[in-house]
Amino acid sequence: MKVNIDGELKHLFAVWYENDVVKLIDQRKLPEKIEVFEAKNSDDIAYAIKDMVVRGAPAIGVTAAFGLAMAKKNKEDMEEAVKKIGATRPTAFDLFKAINYMKANNFDLGAARRYSTEISGRSKKIGEFGNELIGNGSRILTHCNAGALAVVDWGTALSPMRIAHNQGKNIFVFVDETRPRLQGAKLTAWELGQEGIDHAIIADNAAGFYMRRKEVDLVIVGADRITANGDFANKIGTYEKAVLAHENKIPFYVAAPGSTFDFSISNGDGIPIEERGEGEVLIVNGKNLGPAASHARNPAFDVTPNKYVTAFITEYGIFRPEDLGRMKSLMEKDLFMKDVPSSTA
Numbered sequence: 001m002k003v004n005i006d007g008e009l010k011h012l013f014a015v016w017y018e019n020d021v022v023k024l025i026d027q028r029k030l031p032e033k034i035e036v037f038e039a040k041n042s043d044d045i046a047y048a049i050k051d052m053v054v055r056g057a058p059a060i061g062v063t064a065a066f067g068l069a070m071a072k073k074n075k076e077d078m079e080e081a082v083k084k085i086g087a088t089r090p091t092a093f094d095l096f097k098a099i100n101y102m103k104a105n106n107f108d109l110g111a112a113r114r115y116s117t118e119i120s121g122r123s124k125k126i127g128e129f130g131n132e133l134i135g136n137g138s139r140i141l142t143h144c145n146a147g148a149l150a151v152v153d154w155g156t157a158l159s160p161m162r163i164a165h166n167q168g169k170n171i172f173v174f175v176d177e178t179r180p181r182l183q184g185a186k187l188t189a190w191e192l193g194q195e196g197i198d199h200a201i202i203a204d205n206a207a208g209f210y211m212r213r214k215e216v217d218l219v220i221v222g223a224d225r226i227t228a229n230g231d232f233a234n235k236i237g238t239y240e241k242a243v244l245a246h247e248n249k250i251p252f253y254v255a256a257p258g259s260t261f262d263f264s265i266s267n268g269d270g271i272p273i274e275e276r277g278e279g280e281v282l283i284v285n286g287k288n289l290g291p292a293a294s295h296a297r298n299p300a301f302d303v304t305p306n307k308y309v310t311a312f313i314t315e316y317g318i319f320r321p322e323d324l325g326r327m328k329s330l331m332e333k334d335l336f337m338k339d340v341p342s343s344t345a
Contacts, residue, residue, distance in 0.1 A: 001148035001155075003194050005034065013120075014059050014149045015066065017112065020073060022066045024054045027149055031190040039063075042071040042081040049088040049095075052181070056150020057224045057260055058119050061094030065102050065112040072107040090272040091233050091301045093225040097259040116152055118336050122257045122315035123154040130160025130220065130255055130313040134171060138164070139217045141174040141207060141245075144235035145187035146222025146255065156222040156255040158191060160313065165197045173199040174210060178235060180280040180298065207241055211248040219245045220313070223256040228328075230306030230321025231268030232256075236299055242308035255313040258331050261324075268303035276300050 003012045012034075015024045022039040028051070029035045037053045039045045045067030048054050054063050064085050071081040086099055098115060105111030134140065146157035154162065164171050173192055178184035185201045192199045202210065210216050219241060226232040232254055245252040265271060281296035282289055290296075306321035316330045331337045 001153060001191060001194065003034065014056075014152050015054060015063050015116070017066045017069070017109070017116075020070065022048075022063065022070055024048055024063065025149065026053050027055060027187060028053060030149075031186055039067065039070070041074055042067055042076055042084055045070070046084045046088050049085070055183070056145065056222070057092040057094040058123065058151040058156070058257060059149065060089055060092050061098035061259060062112075062116045062119055062152050064095055064098040065115040068099065068102045068107045069109040069112040073109065078107060089274060091224050091274045093262045094257075094259045119151060119257060119259065120153040122259075123151045123156060123159050124163075125315035126156055126255050126257065126313055127154055127159030127161075127163040129315075129318055130253070131163040131167070133218065133220075133251070133253065133313070133318075134160055134164040134169060135217075136169045137171070138169070139172045139174070139215055141176070141210070141216045141219045141241070142188060143176045143184065143207075143219075143221050143238050143241050144178045145183040145191070146220075147188055147191040149187050149191060150222060155191070156257065156313075157220045158188065159255065160220060161192075161197060162195060165195060171197065173197060174207070174216060175199050175201045176204050176207060176237065176241070177201055178237065179204055183235065204237055208244045208248075211244050211250055214248075216245075216248075216250055218251045218253065220253045220255055223254050223260050224301055225265075225271050226254070226256060226261045226312065227265040227267050227271065228263045228324065229267045230309055230312070230324055231271075231303055232306075232309070233268065233271045233273065233301045233303050236302050239302040239304045239308075242304045246308045251310040252308055253310055253313055257315055258327075258334065258337050261327070261331070263324075263328055268305065271301075271303055273303070274300040 024037045026035045026037040147155035176184045223232045223234045276298045278296035319327045
């Protein structure tokens with residue numbers, strides 16, 4: 001991704017391996033500053049994933065891959081390292097894809113590098129296919145952050161927007177703030193700004209307002225896990241955006257690599273949903289938003305039924321939910337996908 005640092009445009013990755021250390025752009029510090037978090041062992045990797053130094057299913061997978069290669073180099077107990085890293089974020093299927101891939105490749109650093117390169121390359125392909133859905137003048141709504149920060153480079157939902165912009169298309173992006181952690185306001189807006197893509201941050205509850213006024217032409221979001229029938233989990237608030245888009249006859253697209261598809265689960269009822277601490281909802285900048293005695297519920301994700309999905313944008317092409325069987329057949333011929341686990345156990 002392009003990043004302006006002290007007036008100089010540089011290309012950065014969300015996660016990389018350098019000098020026996022896994023390095024990550026600390027997403028908790030954006031947009032105020034760019035700070036690199038250095039993970040030196042599997043404990044650091046587990047902390048970085050759990051505390052959302054890194055987030056976004058594909059980026060979590062790459063972080064896990066590099067982390068396991070580092071753990072092997074450090075002569076750690078690999079069974080314990082796998083268990084520790086695998087317990088961090090239960091909803092993100094890419095995490096388990098990466099762990100399985102590394103197991104099958106003896107936790108080799110070269111395998112981790114190949115995994116990262118594959119994920120980045122596939123996200124660019126997603127952008128190329130998704131760009132076909134974006135016209136000059138398109139007004140797009142997105143939720144949470146499914147950009148380069150969530151993938152390593154390019155992104156999923158943002159990849160088509162990047163390519164459309166690079167081709168000279170005049171586009172505008174509505175960015176949901178995405179409470180409670182504000183990944184849209186803090187991360188997506190930052191990425192779009194770095195690329196010079198016109199956008200506006202809106203309150204989560206404002207999406208329907210703009211849809212009803214016919215100011216949104218299409219919605220593109222990412223995903224953390226997609227099941228065999230096309231139900232999918234994504235950041236909390238995605239479901240209501242899909243319902244609103246359906247009500248207002250606006251196309252609703254889900255951009256994700258094959259590594260996010262879990263064909264071992266028949267429908268969305270089988271997706272484990274992470275519930276995070278109530279402090280993310282109740283406390284902002286160290287201050288309570290509500291009465292001290294109040295508690296909060298904080299599911300990190302929700303599940304959107306397939307009937308609200310127009311199509312999935314993948315590295316294999318664009319597929320409607322009823323066509324995912326055809327995509328599965330393509331994945332079965334894809335050597336990179338052969339290590340997809342049959343379960344998250």
